[in-house]
Amino acid sequence: MDSLKDHLLIAMPSLDDSFFERSVIYICEHDDKGAMGIMVNRPIGVDVEELLDQMELNPSPEHMFAINEQVLIGGPVAPDRGFVIHTPQQNWINSVEISDYSMLTTSRDILTSIGTGKSPDNFIVALGYAGWGKDQLEQELAENTWLTIKASPELLFNGDHEQLWQSATQALGFDFWQMSTQIGHA
Numbered sequence: 744m745d746s747l748k749d750h751l752l753i754a755m756p757s758l759d760d761s762f763f764e765r766s767v768i769y770i771c772e773h774d775d776k777g778a779m780g781i782m783v784n785r786p787i788g789v790d791v792e793e794l795l796d797q798m799e800l801n802p803s804p805e806h807m808f809a810i811n812e813q814v815l816i817g818g819p820v821a822p823d824r825g826f827v828i829h830t831p832q833q834n835w836i837n838s839v840e841i842s843d844y845s846m847l848t849t850s851r852d853i854l855t856s857i858g859t860g861k862s863p864d865n866f867i868v869a870l871g872y873a874g875w876g877k878d879q880l881e882q883e884l885a886e887n888t889w890l891t892i893k894a895s896p897e898l899l900f901n902g903d904h905e906q907l908w909q910s911a912t913q914a915l916g917f918d919f920w921q922m923s924t925q926i927g928h929a
Contacts, residue, residue, distance in 0.1 A: 747778065749841050749893070750769075752770060755887055766784060769845075776877055780872065783907065784904045786816075788813075792858065800851070815904065817871040818873030822871035829866035844896045865900035
């Protein structure tokens with residue numbers, strides 16, 4: 744099995760009318776036990792500054808930079824749990840390196856840095872995650888549920904979440920309008 748860690752899963756058009764319709768998921772972990780990823784293209788309707796206010800984590804106003812980044816729906820599992828995908832920094836309590844340009848942190852301490860000079864250069868804040876059990880993701884790939892592409896900092900941190908599905912498919916060399924929603928075998 745080849746690991747899809749540091750890849751994007753791109754939902755096929757056949758996933759319409761599902762939770763994952765037009766979703767793009769960044770795979771943070773993938774091994775023989777299963778996979779875990781964060782959906783990186785569905786804003787929840789709250790910006791990061793509002794979330795920090797709700798959590799009473801805002802730094803003092805003189806240290807605060809404008810934060811207009813949106814909080815994302817990371818997936819259907821543990822929707823009350825926060826995840827931050829960010830450019831590498833080693834000073835957080837609960838972090839794991841995904842690639843040379845990305846890390847995943849699940850501790851509150853990184854949130855206190857957002858909006859300050861200690862903030863990672865690029866970050867995505869998401870609530871919840873997507874998870875697959877042993878061989879489940881491989882089965883979905885075999886059923887043509889997802890396309891995969893190697894992630895890049897440009898795709899991951901592009902900031903235009905609502906256009907990411909289309910941008911990711913174009914990075915594969917085509918537009919989804921060229922594909923049928925019907926799957927099958929000739």
